[in-house]
Amino acid sequence: MNDNTDVLVVGTGYLGQEVAKLATRQNAKVYATTRRPERFESLSKSGFHPIQFDWTIPDTYGNLPLSQLSARFRVLVSVSYDPRSPLGRFDSQVGGLRNLLRVLPPDVRLCYISTTGVYHQTDGRWVDETSPTHPDRLGGRVHLQAEQLLHALRPAAAWRILRLAGIYGPGRVPRAADVIAGRPIGSPENGFLNLIHVHDAARAVMAAWRRMADPLAASPVGMQSRLYVVGDDSPVVRGNFYREIAAQCGVAPPKFSPPPSDAPVSQRSRSNKRVWNRKLRRDLLSRLKFPDYRCGLADVLLPRRMS
Secondary structure, eight states, X not given: OOOOOOEEEESOSHHHHHHHHHHHHTTOOEEEEESOGGGHXXXXXXXXXXXXXXXXXXXXXXXXXXXXXXXXXXXXXXXOOOTTOSSOHXXXXXXXXXXXXXXXXXXXXXXXXXXXXXXXXXSOOEEOTTSOOOOOSHHHHHXXXXXXXXXXXXXXXXXXXXXEOEEEBTTBOTTHHHHHHTOOBOSOSOSEEOEEEHHHHHHHHHHHHHHHHOTTSOOOOSSGGGEEEEOOSOOEEXXXXXHHHHHHHTOOOOOBOOOOTTSHHHHHHTOOOEEOOHHHHHHTOSSOSSOSHHHHHHHXXXXXXXX
């Protein structure tokens, strides 16, 4: 089904831009929000309609073109926290979402980007949409609260939550520059990484929107039925991921050094789990273009190897 309904991307960052590109290829009109007016030119060149918007600043809500958007238009919420904000993470992320939901029409199809950071498991077990969530890091806690807010304020509306694994793709491969330069990786070698190529993540958003428009799809009831874990088919041990970068780039295998105990990477590595994407594959994407890190890295690193 080719859906050319208008799209509002709230937070046009790395993933938001990829979703906007896919929607534009379907001849949809895409309105792309950004907090920075200096990005207007690049967004316009990509075929999007740029809008200056910050969901924590009431004065910017008048910039949203709500009256111009088609019926049941599509909304992507993929807002990252701005560390320069005078607001804390909760007030910014949860408060901002609350502000946005107050102005969005009730019949929009909304996709909220959450994170697999909501899972607290540390023993390498598999987790899915039914697994318990008791995040010990602030980012995971805030996203979980935002998920609960969405359900509380719009219990019967059309929305989906995508809990994304670590996004990588062109211009974004974790620690690739260090591996290529031969610098030690300040990260534990063990523990699982859960990853998703940005193109497949964007395809998951498009599929979620389509499913919300499909009259034959079962109408979900409750929170859990609207959740999707979005990761590829092969969670990978952290050291193997970096060794694959080295092998594909023809450089020496990386060496590892323990990070400081209070470093963010050390805190992230304590959450050691494998995300199971069976529901994603069943309902949204029967096939991933990049089902594992090897083919995903080949797609990203090939231009470098050929240059």
